[in-house]
Amino acid sequence: MSPADTLRFAGRAAFAYPLRTALMVLAMAIGVAAVVVLTALGDGARRYVVGEFASLGANLVIVLPGRNETGGVNAGSFITNTPRDLTLADASALLRAPLVSRIAPLSVGNSEIAVGGRLRETMVLGTTSDYIDVRHLALAEGRFLPQESLGHASAVAVIGGTLRRELFGNEAAVGRMIRVGDTRLRVVGVMAASGQGLGFNTDELVIVPVATAQAMFNTNTLFRIMVEVRGRDALVPAQRQMEDILRSRREGELDVTLITQDAVLGTFDRILGALTLAVAGIAAISLAVAGILVMNVMLVAVTQRTGEIGLLKALGATGGDIRRAFLVEAALLSLAGALAGYGLGQLGAWGIRLAYPVLPAWPPDWAVAAGLGTALFTGLLFGVLPARRAARLDPVQALAKR
Amino acid sequence: MAQIELAGIDRSFTVGDSRVHALSALSLAIEAGEYVAIMGPSGSGKSTLLNLLGLLDRPDAGHYRLEGRDVTTLSADEQAAVRRSRIGFVFQSFHLVPRLSAAENIALPLTLAGIAPPERERRVARALRDFGLEERARHRPDELSGGQRQRVAIARATIMQPALLLADEPTGNLDRHTGEEVTQLLEALNAAGTTLIVVTHDPAMGRRARRQLMMEDGRLKSDSRRQAGPADESHTAPGSAP
Ligand SMILES: Nc1ncnc2c1ncn2[C@@H]1O[C@H](COP(=O)(O)OP(=O)(O)OP(=O)(O)O)[C@@H](O)[C@H]1O
Ligand SMILES: [Mg+2]
Numbered sequence: 332m333s334p335a336d337t338l339r340f341a342g343r344a345a346f347a348y349p350l351r352t353a354l355m356v357l358a359m360a361i362g363v364a365a366v367v368v369l370t371a372l373g374d375g376a377r378r379y380v381v382g383e384f385a386s387l388g389a390n391l392v393i394v395l396p397g398r399n400e401t402g403g404v405n406a407g408s409f410i411t412n413t414p415r416d417l418t419l420a421d422a423s424a425l426l427r428a429p430l431v432s433r434i435a436p437l438s439v440g441n442s443e444i445a446v447g448g449r450l451r452e453t454m455v456l457g458t459t460s461d462y463i464d465v466r467h468l469a470l471a472e473g474r475f476l477p478q479e480s481l482g483h484a485s486a487v488a489v490i491g492g493t494l495r496r497e498l499f500g501n502e503a504a505v506g507r508m509i510r511v512g513d514t515r516l517r518v519v520g521v522m523a524a525s526g527q528g529l530g531f532n533t534d535e536l537v538i539v540p541v542a543t544a545q546a547m548f549n550t551n552t553l554f555r556i557m558v559e560v561r562g563r564d565a566l567v568p569a570q571r572q573m574e575d576i577l578r579s580r581r582e583g584e585l586d587v588t589l590i591t592q593d594a595v596l597g598t599f600d601r602i603l604g605a606l607t608l609a610v611a612g613i614a615a616i617s618l619a620v621a622g623i624l625v626m627n628v629m630l631v632a633v634t635q636r637t638g639e640i641g642l643l644k645a646l647g648a649t650g651g652d653i654r655r656a657f658l659v660e661a662a663l664l665s666l667a668g669a670l671a672g673y674g675l676g677q678l679g680a681w682g683i684r685l686a687y688p689v690l691p692a693w694p695p696d697w698a699v700a701a702g703l704g705t706a707l708f709t710g711l712l713f714g715v716l717p718a719r720r721a722a723r724l725d726p727v728q729a730l731a732k733r
Numbered sequence: 734m735a736q737i738e739l740a741g742i743d744r745s746f747t748v749g750d751s752r753v754h755a756l757s758a759l760s761l762a763i764e765a766g767e768y769v770a771i772m773g774p775s776g777s778g779k780s781t782l783l784n785l786l787g788l789l790d791r792p793d794a795g796h797y798r799l800e801g802r803d804v805t806t807l808s809a810d811e812q813a814a815v816r817r818s819r820i821g822f823v824f825q826s827f828h829l830v831p832r833l834s835a836a837e838n839i840a841l842p843l844t845l846a847g848i849a850p851p852e853r854e855r856r857v858a859r860a861l862r863d864f865g866l867e868e869r870a871r872h873r874p875d876e877l878s879g880g881q882r883q884r885v886a887i888a889r890a891t892i893m894q895p896a897l898l899l900a901d902e903p904t905g906n907l908d909r910h911t912g913e914e915v916t917q918l919l920e921a922l923n924a925a926g927t928t929l930i931v932v933t934h935d936p937a938m939g940r941r942a943r944r945q946l947m948m949e950d951g952r953l954k955s956d957s958r959r960q961a962g963p964a965d966e967s968h969t970a971p972g973s974a975p
Contacts, residue, residue, distance in 0.1 A: 647817025
């Protein structure tokens with residue numbers, strides 16, 4: 332029997348039992364759809380987090396107070412149980428490292444912002460003029476914070492786009508006075524829309540000089556220090572220089588953590604990649620279940636069509652002809668299921684993207700290929716046993732059965 | 734050399750602890766173009782003999798030579814090839830594939846033999862014409878009468894122009910009149926040269942054959958020949974010359 336005829340014969344057989352075929356295609360489709368949707372979700376989460384950190388820039392080091400490494404028990408942990416805070420003095424000391432090009436100390440807090448009668452709760456970020464360059468942000472109007480010494484608390488502010496709209500509407504914002512907490516500040520600029528990044532939404536932020544923020548919140552500590560080093564290759568040596576400086580400033584004990592984008596990205600990439608794989612594995616189990624269903628359905632088909640198999644043998648079909656016909660039928664059913672599942676899965680992923688626009692829930696190519704491949708493979712694998720059983724039927728007994 | 738030569742054929746089945754000898758020490762020769770009726774009581778081994786002749790079953794002992802070739806030693810695939818090209822089967826219960834149309838059922842042996850679609854269509858069209866089934870070509874078996882179904886089955890059995898036509902009670906599921914039509918059809922094919930071997934319970938039908946084999950307990954009880962009779966004059970039914 333020619334391949335084209337085998338295909339046609341198997342196709343006719345599959346269509347002859349619509350309910351059975353539909354149920355099996357559905358089971359296979361659910362398996363494939365599960366792979367597509369769940370990997371889309373997992374990979375979407377990974378891409379979301381990676382995207383968040385990728386916006387940092389590759390030659391950035393973040394310094395935060397406290398040693399939060401694994402196995403973080405060292406001599407210092409016994410002397411002081413609360414780590415020493417980061418201060419502006421630490422920040423300016425870091426500028427002495429030859430491989431450090433720019434720094435942006437960060438001090439954050441929540442406060443009330445008022446313009447005329449309008450009042451709103453907002454997040455205040457104290458930093459320096461270099462922040463805009465370190466974070467690769469852009470201005471929509473006016474200027475950013477002035478270039479001045481770290482300790483200088485000038486009464487200026489740069490506001491985010493959302494705040495500008497809510498507080499000033501169509502009126503000009505630059506040059507206007509606002510009140511943040513008890514402090515009166517002059518708006519010198521408005522940030523361009525940039526959305527979420529590193530936990531802050533720049534669009535809803537009030538940015539002030541770091542000394543102004545510290546005075547406002549009555550503190551002399553820093554939340555973080557962002558350090559830009561001279562190029563990607565300088566990342567490791569710069570980190571060492573910074574550690575030396577900080578260690579000498581705190582009696583030989585390094586109770587700060589330095590993180591780089593690469594390290595963060597690598598960690599998240601690994602964790603979420605593993606998560607996606609695990610989820611794909613779980614979904615693959617449903618494919619295996621679908622495969623067993625294929626086998627069951629095909630075994631029933633062999634029993635149902637015993638008389639027909641006997642007839643085909645009487646007409647001169649070889650065992651190979653019959654084995655191929657049943658195998659192709661199983662493959663066709665799996666293929667239909669895989670394609671339906673692929674469509675269903677893409678639909679599901681689209682639904683997720685619609686519901687959670689921030690999540691780039693696209694199924695990764697490898698998952699789609701693996702899902703379709705596994706479906707076909709399990710279909711064929713579990714189709715082999717029924718096909719062989721059909722091929723081995725004794726023609727006389729098969730013909731005797733009606 | 735006879736077309737069919739059976740020598741010392743034994744075939745037994747194990748049922749529970751006992752062995753049933755369906756055929757024992759059977760020897761038989763049938764010439765090409767013969768018209769043979771196999772008769773005998775139920776369980777005498779008629780179907781078993783026909784299955785052996787059709788290479789659907791293998792003997793436990795003895796030899797079967799078909800057209801001078803010992804076919805008992807052939808592999809399963811080689812036997813399938815012989816069935817495909819030399820042997821046609823007609824069954825009591827028709828054995829049509831329910832999801833395929835009459836034309837597609839007739840085309841099955843051609844499909845299995847890998848004959849190209851244009852040639853297939855040509856031959857099926859001719860068979861439909863020869864067997865008066867043109868109007869029913871696209872009908873599925875459940876839309877056909879018993880007589881039409883058996884005509885489709887006979888068309889299918891002869892589409893490869895086999896040398897040997899085996900029929901196991903071909904009229905068993907048909908009424909008297911339709912059975913007569915089907916018998917005439919088979920006889921016309923025999924008249925055109927095909928060897929015809931029919932298993933039947935109907936003495937009237939058995940009498941029409943030129944040679945009668947009487948079976949009993951797996952043995953040949955009698956083997957009688959009749960010279961020209963009424964069966965030889967009934968070539969009026971449509972049929973194709975092989
Ligand atoms: N597959 C089998 N397993 C066991 N016994 C069998 C099998 N096939 C046939 N037999 C036995 O062999 C003997 C001959 O059977 P066979 O079918 O050839 O009879 P038959 O002459 O065709 O009978 P009928 O006229 O009823 O069709 C019977 O006793 C039957 O029970
Ligand atoms: Mg019988």
